[in-house]
Amino acid sequence: MLDNHTWGLCLAVVAGTMAALASVSAKLAVTADVVHELCLTFASSIDNMEISVICDSISYVLRGICVGGIFLFNALMWTFYTKSLQYCPSTVEATVTNTGANFLVSAVFGFSLFGESFSILWWFGSCLILAGLVLIHQGSQDTDNSHDDSKKVK
Template structure:
């Protein structure tokens, strides 16, 4: 159970790291975030907002890109630490990997819908389910009982 919790946590952290990566490199998302932050800070003073919005076109984007780049690297470090703990506490490495991948896909879809208005259609979910089914099949094929060469498996 502890391995599952660590695996889900590392999947969430992976989704958050990719979110930070999007803000670190995508100028349009970073510019909209800058404008949204200024609108929040200066909601009562429209003149200040318009003066400050020029910051988003000049130096504000550099600060946002740099901040999210540092956040992405930091969250990735924590994610790998958490995933390593998931591997330690799970019965098999593939169990931790399946749980981590499923959580990462799920949280990425939710964050994309909520923050960016992305449409995650049924084809995307079908693809995700097929990937997870493939991982589960790998897990089950990997757990076949070991036998010595030249011997038969006992039927139960």
């Protein structure tokens, strides 16, 4: 079984993932050509000249679903984030974990779905964000240990 601190971090990571999915849904909802290309890619096994016309129609439905996804994923993000605040020892830790997860998952989706590439400066910044996240986690563990020690002395 996970302790409260670990459970809070897991919830914050899930919240960050939901936020990234909301962003992906928004990008898909407003970018018609990406949705159309995805439809053509999935339908490429079918040899039919009407696939492009069918994908035009399907893209409107998929974009509508993505608009709904924006609201759904944002609602899930807030639900998981507020739950993570209950279990994390500090709001800073929950917020930074949520933001870090959002950042990294958005990068994975950007690369895999939208063909985005990342410069060396982006990777350097990502490493700094992750290092800051580790420092915040380490600092919160040190604070928890000092509180436990002070309780033992009394």
